[in-house]
Each structure stands twice: as structure tokens, then as C-alpha cells.
Amino acid sequence: MKKRTRNILIIAALILLLPLWMWIGWLCTPKKKMVIAIVDKTEVSRNGQEHISLTWVLNQERYTKTSKKPYHITNDYFGFFPLHGDNFRLKGLERFTPRQLDQLSNDAKAVYFTDTYGVFSNEWYTRKNVTERSGIVYGGMSKEDISLLQQMKDKHKLIITEFNTIGSPTSPEIRAQFENMFKTKWTGWIGRYFESLDTVVNKELPHWLINNYLNQHSNKWPFKKGGVAFVSEHDEIVILEADTHLKEALPHIITGKKGQETYSLPETMKYAFWFDVMQPDTTVNEVIAHFKIDANEEGLKLLQEKNLPAMFPAVTQHIDKDYKFYYFSADFCDNPVSMGSSYFKGVSLFRFLFYNTSDPMERKSFFWNYYRPMMTTILDDLYRRGN
Structure with missing residues (x-):
């Protein structure tokens, strides 16, 4: 005994x-210097939520902005910087001269646009009615952003972009330049899963979503269960409800064999946040993962009426000698993770302790099982190749 x-x-x-x-x-673990230009125009708090997943991976893998200094989540990006009260600083690329942009494109090995949606007056000045639309404080892709992207492409650097890089409030002119540059087009549609579409139960349903649907459907809102809402840039609304229109309410990312083998990704992964519907030119781009909306016959009819596909790109890549480009068709970098866990080597072996997959709305499992292995592989490949 x-x-x-x-x-x-x-x-x-x-x-x-x-x-x-x-x-x-x-x-x-030895530090590895790798300069990455991070652009985040949608940061309304000081916790770096819109780019936290990227910073987590950089810190976990010991990538540093100089030979010694690590990336700090509150400082090391370009965009909107919250201060105390209603004060803020704008430190985006808009302040850069052409010469400075050229220097940045020389210094940086990669650029990552995590979000250009921006900050709006309701969420910043009043901190209420955030489900209503309001005037913009700062946001949208700028001509300086496009200029940096062009220079990074010309210099064969790594470019990563994701939802919402070219959606509203980016101007149609800037959007067209991006689409032509990377041969991928936004259909004008975005979407999101909601655990409940009952307006009494779910107070986080956007008011503009509800009001636009009511205006377009004789003031009727028949939904009580969960489902997926699609919204067009012209405020058209399509809603697919569980059982009524969907066999499986949650959207899933289906990854092909190449994506599974190259990036250690699971074949299927649930996704419960914002996404956009993109149409890449597959003669120059490769789609390695798709979103799947598991619609029944009634759901497919609704989608077809608006020319919306039930499967559309989730991860698009262009990897060749001319340039390296990724487009993630969702808020991949915005996940509820803690930077504290990034300071422990091998922590991913215990990832099952950090999430509960029985909750359909949890997004931590997406970070641990999808974003983290994919970004770790992409960055490791970039560092090993030296360009």
C-alpha cells in the first residue's frame, strides 16, 4: 500500500x-524572426479579438517581429486602435507614402488582412443598439491597402485575406481591383448561422436583418428554430430554417484530400459564424475546402431563386512562382481563444480540454482543429523557404 x-x-x-x-x-524554443504586416480595421476593444488567432500562432511558434521582440496583440497591426473612453487612434496604411509602402513590402515576408469591415458609431460612441446599422467611423479597404497588396504580389510575397476584406463598406472600385488582382469575385452575399431565429429568444439577431426580411415578406417572420441567414449587398434576405429548409442546421467546412494531407485538417468541421460566398477563377486558383449548406428540397429552391449555391469555397489558394495567395471565406481569425495558452509548448496535445463540441455555437474547436494547424503549416513553410 x-x-x-x-x-x-x-x-x-x-x-x-x-x-x-x-x-x-x-x-x-528558438525565436524566429518573420515580419508580417497585419491589417485589422475592426478592433473595438483592446484584446485584439479580430486578429487574436494569428497572434496566438505567431507566439506559440516563437515568430518575432525583430530578432528579439515578439508580436504584441494590442500594438502590432495596422488599423483602428481603441484608447480610453471614446478616444481612438488610426494607424492604418492610409498614412503611408508610396515610398513607405514600398519599404514595407520589402521588409515584410507576408501580409494578412484579418478584417476591413471597420468600426461604426453605434458600437463605438454609444455602445448600444449594436444590432442596428449606423454611420461608419473607420473602415473599408483603401487605395493604400490595394497598393501594398499589389507590391507584395509583384515581389512574390505571401498574401492572406479573409472575410470581410472586400465586402461592405469597401468601395466597388477598390473591390474590383482586388478581384482582378487575385482572380476571385465576391458574389455580393454573406451569411451566418444563428442558433435561434426566434426574435423573442435571440436578442442578438440584427435588427436590420429582421426589418429587411419583414419588408420583403409581407411583414411575416415565421422562424422559431435555428438556421442560416444569407444577406446580399442590396439587403436581400434569404433564411433557411432547421427542418423546414435544412437537414443539418449548422454549416460545415468540407476539406478535400489535399487540404487534409497538406495542412493536417479534418475532413469536416462545423462553422457557426460569418462567411461570404466567393467565386474564384479555378483556372488560376484552387479551392481546397468548401462550405456545405445541407439544404433539403425546399431549401435548395430558395437558394436557386437567388442563384446561391449549397456548396461554395471556404479556403482558396494560389501557390505558384508568381505569387502566394490565400482567401479564407469566413472570420477565420476571430475566435474566442486566450493568448495565455500560447506560452506552453505542446499545448495542442491537450486541445480537447479547451472546448465543448456539444455546444453548436462554440468556435474554439474551429481554432484548435482547423485554423491553428493550417496557419502553423503555412507559416512554417514560409519560414523554411525563406520567402
Whole structure:
């Protein structure tokens, strides 16, 4: 009995010491300098939520902006910087001269546009009625953004963009330049899964979504279950409800064999946040993962009426000698993760402790099982190749 008790105590001590050894292991991992220009115009808090997933991966893998300095989530990006109260600073690329943009494109190995949607007056000045639309404070892709993208492409650098890079409030002219540059077109539609479409139950349903649907459907809102809402740039609304229009309410990302093998991605992954419907030119781009809306016959009819596909790109890539480009058709970089866990080497082995997949709305599993392995592979490949 004494020997058994001693063994139990030794095992318990090792378990308690494990986080310490994981932290020491992270500290002993050599730093790797890699300059990445991060653009985030939608940061309304100081926790870097719109680019936290990228910063987590950079920190976990020990990538640094200089030979010694790591990336700080509150400082190391271009865009909107919240200060105290209603104060803010704008430190976007709009302040850059052509010469400065050229220098940035020389210094940076990659550029990542995490979100250009921007900040609006309701959410910034009043902090209420955030489900209503209001005037813009800052946002949209600018001509300086496009200029940097063009220079990065010309210099064969890595370019990563995602929803909402060219959607509203980006101007049609800037959007067209982006679409022509990377041979991928936005259909004008975005969408999102809602756990409940009942306006009494779900107070986070956007008021503009409800009002536009009512105006377009004789003031009727028949939905009580969960489902997917599609919204066009002209405020057309299509809603697919569970059971009525959908076999499976949650959208899923289906990844092909190449994506699974190259990026260690699962074949299927649920996704419960915002996405956009893109149409890439597949003669120059490759779609390695698709969104699947599991619509029944009634749901397919609604989609077909608006020329909306039930499957559309989730991850598009162009990897060739001329340039390297990725488009993630959703808010891939916005996940509820903690930077604290990035300071422990091998923490991904315990990822199952950080999420509960029984909750359809949780997004942590997407970070741990999809975004993290994909971005780790992309960055590792970039660092090894040296360009």
C-alpha cells in the first residue's frame, strides 16, 4: 500500500509540474524572426479579438517581429486602435507614402488582412443598439491597402485575406481591383448561422436583418428554430430554417484530400459564424475546402431563386512562382481563444480540454482543429523557404 501511495504521489507531482515543463519548453524554443504586416480595421476593444488567432500562432511558434521582440496583440497591426473612453487612434496604411509602402513590402515576408469591415458609431460612441446599422467611423479597404497588396504580389510575397476584406463598406472600385488582382469575385452575399431565429429568444439577431426580411415578406417572420441567414449587398434576405429548409442546421467546412494531407485538417468541421460566398477563377486558383449548406428540397429552391449555391469555397489558394495567395471565406481569425495558452509548448496535445463540441455555437474547436494547424503549416513553410 505504501508503494502504491508513493507511486500515486509521484504521478500527481509530475502532472502538477507538467505546465511548468511545457512553459520552459516554450521558453527554450528558438525565436524566429518573420515580419508580417497585419491589417485589422475592426478592433473595438483592446484584446485584439479580430486578429487574436494569428497572434496566438505567431507566439506559440516563437515568430518575432525583430530578432528579439515578439508580436504584441494590442500594438502590432495596422488599423483602428481603441484608447480610453471614446478616444481612438488610426494607424492604418492610409498614412503611408508610396515610398513607405514600398519599404514595407520589402521588409515584410507576408501580409494578412484579418478584417476591413471597420468600426461604426453605434458600437463605438454609444455602445448600444449594436444590432442596428449606423454611420461608419473607420473602415473599408483603401487605395493604400490595394497598393501594398499589389507590391507584395509583384515581389512574390505571401498574401492572406479573409472575410470581410472586400465586402461592405469597401468601395466597388477598390473591390474590383482586388478581384482582378487575385482572380476571385465576391458574389455580393454573406451569411451566418444563428442558433435561434426566434426574435423573442435571440436578442442578438440584427435588427436590420429582421426589418429587411419583414419588408420583403409581407411583414411575416415565421422562424422559431435555428438556421442560416444569407444577406446580399442590396439587403436581400434569404433564411433557411432547421427542418423546414435544412437537414443539418449548422454549416460545415468540407476539406478535400489535399487540404487534409497538406495542412493536417479534418475532413469536416462545423462553422457557426460569418462567411461570404466567393467565386474564384479555378483556372488560376484552387479551392481546397468548401462550405456545405445541407439544404433539403425546399431549401435548395430558395437558394436557386437567388442563384446561391449549397456548396461554395471556404479556403482558396494560389501557390505558384508568381505569387502566394490565400482567401479564407469566413472570420477565420476571430475566435474566442486566450493568448495565455500560447506560452506552453505542446499545448495542442491537450486541445480537447479547451472546448465543448456539444455546444453548436462554440468556435474554439474551429481554432484548435482547423485554423491553428493550417496557419502553423503555412507559416512554417514560409519560414523554411525563406520567402
